[in-house]
Amino acid sequence: MAPPIHQSPSLVMASFTFLALLNACFCSNTKHPKLxxxxxxxxxxxxxxxxxxxGAGSDGGACxxxxxxxxxxxxxxxxxxxPxxxxxxxxxxxxxxxxxxENAACSGDPVTVVITDECPGGPCLEKSAHFDMSGTAFGAMASSGRADELRNAGVMTVQYARVQCSYPGFDLAFRVDAGSNPYYFAVVIEYEEGDGDLAAVELMQASSSADSSPWLSMQQSWGAVxxxxxxxxxQAPFSIRLTTLLSNRTIVADDVIPSTWLPGETYRSTTH
Structure with a gap:
C-alpha cells in the first residue's frame, strides 16, 4: 500500500529507522502492562x-x-x-x-505480528478489528505444509491478543529523514520494545538543557513518522523522549543524535 499524502515530500523516498530496546533510559516508574x-x-x-x-505485504506501507x-x-x-x-x-x-x-489448514498456534501498514477499506471495515497480514504471516498460522491451502481460504475469522514487543539484539536507533536540516528534523520510530506504539515524541536540544521546559513536542507527520x-x-546533540500509547511509559535516549549528524544516517542510542 502507498503511504498517504504528507507535508514533507522527502519522507516518501526515505526510510528512517528508530530501533528501541532496553538500551534507553526508562524515566518513569510505569511498568509494562501484564499482557x-x-x-x-x-x-x-x-x-x-x-x-x-x-512476502512482507508491502514495500514499507503507511507506517x-x-x-x-x-x-x-x-x-x-x-x-x-x-482502523x-x-x-x-x-x-x-x-x-x-x-x-x-476455523479452517482445516489452521494449526491453532498463535503467530506474532507487528502493525506496519494501514488497511483502510473493504473487509477491514467489516469487523471491530481486522488484520490484513503479509503472505508470510498468514501462512505461518497453518499446519506444516498447508500454508498455500490456508492462503486460499479468503477472509477468515481469527482470534487475537495484544502482546509485548520483543526485539532481542536490536538497539534503539534513529535513521534521520533525508530532508532534515537545521530547521526541520524528522525520524520514523520503529521497534520500540514493550508497548511498541507511541503517544508522543519529544526532542531536547543541547542548548535547551538549562531551560525550564526543554522538551519540544514533535508532530506525528504520518504513520510512524x-x-x-x-x-x-x-542545536545538536539531540535527546529523544518517547511516551508509549498503551501504558504511558516514558523512555529517554540521551544525546542520541550527535552534533555531527547527517540526513539519512542512523544513530544508535546511548545508555547510562
Missing part, C-alpha cells in the same frame, strides 16, 4: 493477506518503515491494521498474537 494471551483474553477479528505469498519489513527482526511477520488497530498511525509498531482455528519544524536553528 496475557490466555484463552479468556482472546478477541475475535477478521483476517486476510496481501502482497506476495511469501513509513521502508525496506526493513523483510529483514530481521520483522522478517515479514507483519500486518496492516484496520481500530492502525489508530491513524498511532498503532504503528504494536505487536499482536493472531491464531486461526514524527517531525519538528523550528523557526530557529536546532
Amino acid at each position: 496475557s494471551t490466555s484463552t479468556s483474553n482472546w478477541l475475535p477479528a477478521g483476517a486476510t493477506w496481501y502482497g506476495s505469498a511469501n 513509513g518503515y521502508g525496506g526493513t519489513l523483510e529483514k530481521p527482526p520483522f522478517s515479514s511477520m507483519v500486518s496492516a491494521g484496520g 481500530s488497530l492502525f489508530k491513524s498511525g498511532k498503532g504503528c509498531g504494536a505487536c499482536y498474537q493472531v491464531k486461526c482455528t 514524527w517531525k519538528l519544524n523550528s523557526a530557529r536553528q536546532l
Whole structure:
C-alpha cells in the first residue's frame, strides 16, 4: 500500500529507522502492562493477506518503515491494521498474537505480528478489528505444509491478543529523514520494545538543557513518522523522549543524535 499524502515530500523516498530496546533510559516508574494471551483474553477479528505469498505485504506501507519489513527482526511477520488497530498511525509498531482455528489448514498456534501498514477499506471495515497480514504471516498460522491451502481460504475469522514487543539484539536507533536540516528534523520510530506504539515524541536540544521546559513536542507527520519544524536553528546533540500509547511509559535516549549528524544516517542510542 502507498503511504498517504504528507507535508514533507522527502519522507516518501526515505526510510528512517528508530530501533528501541532496553538500551534507553526508562524515566518513569510505569511498568509494562501484564499482557496475557490466555484463552479468556482472546478477541475475535477478521483476517486476510496481501502482497506476495511469501512476502512482507508491502514495500514499507503507511507506517513509513521502508525496506526493513523483510529483514530481521520483522522478517515479514507483519500486518496492516484496520482502523481500530492502525489508530491513524498511532498503532504503528504494536505487536499482536493472531491464531486461526476455523479452517482445516489452521494449526491453532498463535503467530506474532507487528502493525506496519494501514488497511483502510473493504473487509477491514467489516469487523471491530481486522488484520490484513503479509503472505508470510498468514501462512505461518497453518499446519506444516498447508500454508498455500490456508492462503486460499479468503477472509477468515481469527482470534487475537495484544502482546509485548520483543526485539532481542536490536538497539534503539534513529535513521534521520533525508530532508532534515537545521530547521526541520524528522525520524520514523520503529521497534520500540514493550508497548511498541507511541503517544508522543519529544526532542531536547543541547542548548535547551538549562531551560525550564526543554522538551519540544514533535508532530506525528504520518504513520510512524514524527517531525519538528523550528523557526530557529536546532542545536545538536539531540535527546529523544518517547511516551508509549498503551501504558504511558516514558523512555529517554540521551544525546542520541550527535552534533555531527547527517540526513539519512542512523544513530544508535546511548545508555547510562
